[in-house]
Amino acid sequence: MTLRVFVALAPPDAAKDELARVLRPAYARYPRLRWNRIEDWHITLAFLGELPLTTVPLLRSVLADRAASHPALQLGLRGGGHFDERLLWSGIGGDLEGLHLLAADVRELVRSCGIDFKDRTLRPHLTLARSRRDDPTSVPQAAAELTGFVGRPWKAERLHLVGSNIGRGPGPIRYRDIEAWRFGDAIRAQGSSAPAKP
Template sequence: MSEESRSSTTRVFIALAPPDEAKDELARELGPAYAAYPRMRWNRIEDWHITLAFLGELPHSAVPLLREPLADLAAARGPVRLALRGGGHFDERVFWTGIDGDLEGLHRLTGEVRAVVKECGIDFPDRPLRPHLTLARTRRDDAASAVAAAEGLAAFSGRVWRADRLHLVGSDFGRGPGPIRYRDIEAWPFDGGGCGGG
């Protein structure tokens, strides 16, 4: 994609984010891994999220179409109770922590979010949800760090928390060199008392 076309698009996803207390708890648990594997590309704690739907590169004009339907969805349902649990890796490259708690509610919310996106006429890769929170990526010449870090996090069992906001997020704002950055385009509280517990 050319720089001109990239400048007219935004890489967008819809996500949940743990509260600060849960992130701080996990960050303390990761202390040894931060020290042992400094060459891994660690995500910033403030960027930790659970992706429900990755929409890819969208024209700027498409993003406003999502605001009202997602706001309505969030207003109609209750929070989801989740927890961060253990560690794992994808293809020895991506180090993550897993998600526990109301997984049925999480999958139901994901289905509702993706249905809203499709109703807005936005095409996106509708891959199966594999609930996780990405922590770091290895460099090409480092095949062992993600595996070892995942083993070190295997026994982690975090506190239960409420995912009480739905986030529409844009990534890599500025398109400059360095790690990917994320920014909320908008976020909406889950105001309903029914679906997802509370």
């Protein structure tokens, strides 16, 4: 048995709701776009592809440790763009240096588990919709309408290991958390056990 797997961050509900309100006119204006479900919005740090289920326990251990020792990241959703006029996204602002360092750490940990994957350049974004092959204009137009959007800052509180059903039938893509770990648990534990200052 295999599962398509990636490691990601997810915006909190308030940030997703804020962007969804901004997108409401686009939902009506571009009905032929295949819009992602809001609950599936995520920022991919490492796409690992199709993996045997036996690799998941290995990933759980190293990712849990990494999340526990890493502080939460301050991020925000901002603007919009597209890849090849086919994929609509919202951009990511905030602590991008920290985001890139976290992604590099995650990818190195995955490799340390003996898992081979295609190491694509990180381009932090939140995928919103995909166009149909006969619709080359909706995605660029929708992206242009997002240009001035700047969402409120938020903290990425958890590191998510996610599985998807891509390639498993004609229905829409669905994602589910295999597991998620809170950032900074080890840091908080050290702070609470530190002796009181005189």
